[in-house]
Amino acid sequence: MSAHVFIAEDEASIVSLLKYNLEKEGYKVSHSENGEDALKQIKFKQPDLILMDWMLPELSGVEICKNLKKDNKFNDIPVIMLTAKGEEEDKLKAFDTGADDYVTKPFSQKELNARIKSLLRRSKPQSSSDIVEFTDLKIDRITKRVYRKDKEITLGPTEFKLLDFFIKNPKRVYSREQLLNNVWGENIYVESRTVDVHIRRLRQAINIQNTKPLIRTVRSAGYSLES
Amino acid sequence: MSAHVFIAEDEASIVSLLKYNLEKEGYKVSHSENGEDALKQIKFKQPDLILMDWMLPELSGVEICKNLKKDNKFNDIPVIMLTAKGEEEDKLKAFDTGADDYVTKPFSQKELNARIKSLLRRSKPQSSSDIVEFTDLKIDRITKRVYRKDKEITLGPTEFKLLDFFIKNPKRVYSREQLLNNVWGENIYVESRTVDVHIRRLRQAINIQNTKPLIRTVRSAGYSLES
DNA sequence: TTCCTCAGTTAACAAATGATTAAAAAGGGG
């Protein structure tokens, strides 16, 4: 899953240079050459990182940056400012608007790549262990949402816990006993048939027509999550 | 950027002990030994945390605390009360005045440090930005105003704090427990159903007819702010 | 192969759990 870099820059030559290099690095790249449009696109596409020219037609990079940093939904997106002059003063002003880094033109592509990599590494882990994926299944423990092939699925609390448990050790077969202990709790007694029922409900919720079912039944042993 | 701790205490020996220890911990420390002056200084300097003696000449710690907690501009500053007697009754009274924590003399410096750290951790992020937006919601922490789609909305103090808390981590699901701790305070006990009531009022206030509601209920987990 | 048995599947339902709502009671400040 490659990161998406957005370029806000009006000089076509720089854009194509950047685009070429970034795509070679494996990033998905899109761009805009005017400020107002850039802001709109950023809010729509939610890129993972933004390269922004200091000066832009319509709406300056500074303004865009300020705007983004005010909004919780976007203020985590790292921004690298590009500027022609290498003056200290501008540098400080850039950080002041909330930019995360700063590169002066002309810049070395190598250095830029390093900075991009570093910023992306920093922003990614925020959402790492709380979001778990297994093949085309994704569960988010913070927002308590489950997705199959990027489509949201609603589960009851028990089904959620059940899936969460399976996803911790995919392919492993768990007996009903084990599932009861781990999903329901050590000292709660319910019929072991109850597990079947919840397995069924989970299956119905996450299955997709005409595809291999995700939960395998292992006769006289239990169930497991399969790819 | 080190935090600024203010000490309101008249016993010189305690002041110097505290000062020595806190400065060693890296805090900026200032103090006053009489109540009236303390209040003046606090309002002028806006420290990040206050250590306050229960009994003070001129104006008692209780009075200062009440005074601060009434004022929007200062009621976020955490206050730790210092008192000679370890009686339950005083403790309750202390919390009643709005103190955030309570330590009885003689106290262990280690414990005090832990309490200070915990309170600072809790209050620091608040001062991140004075105006925060999330989608079409905007809240201004200075003027305590809330807007939805640029239209002003009036909220009670609790609803304001609730929304303010949600907006710090949108989409994240918080349990009633967590909300009580973070919005009401660590050592305030109210029924967890009370949260529901305030959620309801907040919903009524910020919702717009025929649009997706902003606050999501996650059964048996809590609530979250959604876009 | 056929039949039998046993384990797993399924649907329906009742009970329990949890959320919403309105209204009354309790505080607190001016």
Added chain:
DNA sequence: CCCCTTTTTAATCATTTGTTAACTGAGGAA
């Protein structure tokens, strides 16, 4: 003392859960 906000309470509403019982199908024995 009055007004406004908060908290509690309790009735109601909605969803989830566990149970039961009938059904299905796999796999072993004859």
